[in-house]
Amino acid sequence: MKARLLIVLFLLALSGWSHQVYNQQQERNWLAHQGNAQAQHQLANHHWKLNNRTAAYYWWQRSARQHYFPSIESLINEFPAASDTWLELAVAAGDPAAQRQVASAELTDQNTSINQWQSRWVNSSDSWLQSKFQLIERYKNNGQCHMEINVVAADSGEKRRYLNFLSAVQNAPFDTRNWCISYTLDENLSCVTDTQRKRANCRSEQQFDKRVILADQGIASANSQTLTLTPDSSEAVIQHELGHWLGFADEYEMSDALAQKFCYGYYDHDSLNIIVTEAHKEYSARQVKAVYKNLPWKDELSSWQDIATQKQGKWRLGSSKEAAVGLFKADTCNAIDDRQAWRPVNVRTAMEQHDTKLWPELYLRLLKQKTDAFDLDANSDLGQN
Numbered sequence: 001m002k003a004r005l006l007i008v009l010f011l012l013a014l015s016g017w018s019h020q021v022y023n024q025q026q027e028r029n030w031l032a033h034q035g036n037a038q039a040q041h042q043l044a045n046h047h048w049k050l051n052n053r054t055a056a057y058y059w060w061q062r063s064a065r066q067h068y069f070p071s072i073e074s075l076i077n078e079f080p081a082a083s084d085t086w087l088e089l090a091v092a093a094g095d096p097a098a099q100r101q102v103a104s105a106e107l108t109d110q111n112t113s114i115n116q117w118q119s120r121w122v123n124s125s126d127s128w129l130q131s132k133f134q135l136i137e138r139y140k141n142n143g144q145c146h147m148e149i150n151v152v153a154a155d156s157g158e159k160r161r162y163l164n165f166l167s168a169v170q171n172a173p174f175d176t177r178n179w180c181i182s183y184t185l186d187e188n189l190s191c192v193t194d195t196q197r198k199r200a201n202c203r204s205e206q207q208f209d210k211r212v213i214l215a216d217q218g219i220a221s222a223n224s225q226t227l228t229l230t231p232d233s234s235e236a237v238i239q240h241e242l243g244h245w246l247g248f249a250d251e252y253e254m255s256d257a258l259a260q261k262f263c264y265g266y267y268d269h270d271s272l273n274i275i276v277t278e279a280h281k282e283y284s285a286r287q288v289k290a291v292y293k294n295l296p297w298k299d300e301l302s303s304w305q306d307i308a309t310q311k312q313g314k315w316r317l318g319s320s321k322e323a324a325v326g327l328f329k330a331d332t333c334n335a336i337d338d339r340q341a342w343r344p345v346n347v348r349t350a351m352e353q354h355d356t357k358l359w360p361e362l363y364l365r366l367l368k369q370k371t372d373a374f375d376l377d378a379n380s381d382l383g384q385n
Helices: 002-034 037-049 053-064 069-078 080-092 096-106 114-121 127-138 156-170 235-246 256-262 285-293 361-384
Strands: 147-153 179-185 190-193 200-203 211-214 226-229 275-278 308-311 314-317 328-330 339-343
Touching: 002 037, 037 053, 037 069, 053 069, 069 080, 080 096, 096 114, 096 127, 114 127, 114 156, 127 156, 147 156, 156 179, 156 211, 156 235, 200 226, 226 235, 285 314
Parallel strands: 147 179, 147 211, 211 226
Antiparallel strands: 190 200, 275 339, 308 314, 328 339
């Protein structure tokens, strides 16, 4: 009798549980058809477990179009062939990771202008995107530009390289707070490489006092007006080339053509880190003093005798290897037999080998002195006007 009673109670409980489950399924199905995104997602999961792929796809898609992210994630994972469609749904749902992925891809899209890209993503909460807009904001023209630079590209697909340039400027060891940097298109931009050193040689109709050309091939280079960058120009390369604009000369061996111009003094600015003298020459004390007097880093030395050594009454240029600051041979003018280049430090700096990323404190002090003197002259001119 007790056994029969237990069986009846079990069957009643089972019936009640089945009825409850049935009612829950009915409610989920009703909610899904009424447009409830969460219920649609649950219904899709139910069909997926039963291997009803078509039904699962249908309900995940309906849920996803209401920006319900779990359904979007399921579509991305289970139906990757249409991942671009699902990513756009995730973007519309406000997912930061999806926004970053799509926005990153758009940086190389020739059909998306820099202004369109900014307008679409400026309100994103993604930290990576926020950092890019902070870069653009930092270097926009504020009317107080110490240096104004125009980055020139052939099309809108070079936005990533523009942002990489901004990042390299921001991470530079020298002060760039009052630099202004804009992005300009030149559909007629054309570049080739020279035969000697494979440097990129570009022609652009966009003329500015300072411009950065985004070339599609060759090796980076710089002159007084134009800095030419190539797709593989690293942050260290960019900073090395910017160093030329600030007054630093190459400390590696120049090509014969460049050395002929630089080492014989046919250039239009004084170098902060390199001086050039006659090669292999013995000097009198008076001549050493004359070299010392013209050193950009003279104030860093205690005496003119810090830059030369005496032997048998004659002097030879060059400091002891142990000196922190002095006069040390550089390879800049090695292509010219009768000229010797000198620098103030005896280490491989970023101007000799860019990937060292070494910018001696002395170089930064010399640059600051030059900048301060320029600002003083500018203020003096304004006062006279």
